Amino acid sequence: MGPEARKHIRQCWGCDCDGESHEGGTRPLGAQKYVVDIMAATIEKLTGYRPPTCPWRAMYDPLVGPVIRAARMADRGLGHLATDQDPPAILVDALGVYLDARENVRNHDDAEEHKERMAKLEARAKKGK
Numbered sequence: 558m559g560p561e562a563r564k565h566i567r568q569c570w571g572c573d574c575d576g577e578s579h580e581g582g583t584r585p586l587g588a589q590k591y592v593v594d595i596m597a598a599t600i601e602k603l604t605g606y607r608p609p610t611c612p613w614r615a616m617y618d619p620l621v622g623p624v625i626r627a628a629r630m631a632d633r634g635l636g637h638l639a640t641d642q643d644p645p646a647i648l649v650d651a652l653g654v655y656l657d658a659r660e661n662v663r664n665h666d667d668a669e670e671h672k673e674r675m676a677k678l679e680a681r682a683k684k685g686k
């Protein structure tokens with residue numbers, strides 16, 4: 558993907574991750590904008606939050622890195638090592654939001670995989686008749 562295509566996607570998201578604000582500017586229309594709108598709606602449906610920028614922009618938030626590290630450590634039963642003894646409430650809250658969102662996405666992905674498997678089995682069963 559070339560720089561013009563990436564710029565177009567940032568404009569569709571209204572994202573400033575290219576160092577320039579696209580807020581209040583005209584957002585492009587067309588197929589790419591349609592895809593971005595579907596992605597934003599799907600993220601909102603699964604996580605409860607509509608991303609105000611492209612999803613990758615969230616990685617610049619100083620809270621996101623510690624939350625992901627804490628979640629990874631918690632998956633191994635070592636969450637207490639990823640935070641101070643008395644972690645700030647905002648980190649605890651953010652961790653809860655992240656873990657809920659991650660679980661919702663995993664459940665969604667599992668359900669989609671199950672649907673695909675069932676559709677393949679049904680198609681195979683129909684062929685066999």
Ligand SMILES: [Zn+2]
Nearest residue numbers: 572574611614
């Ligand atoms: Zn961005």
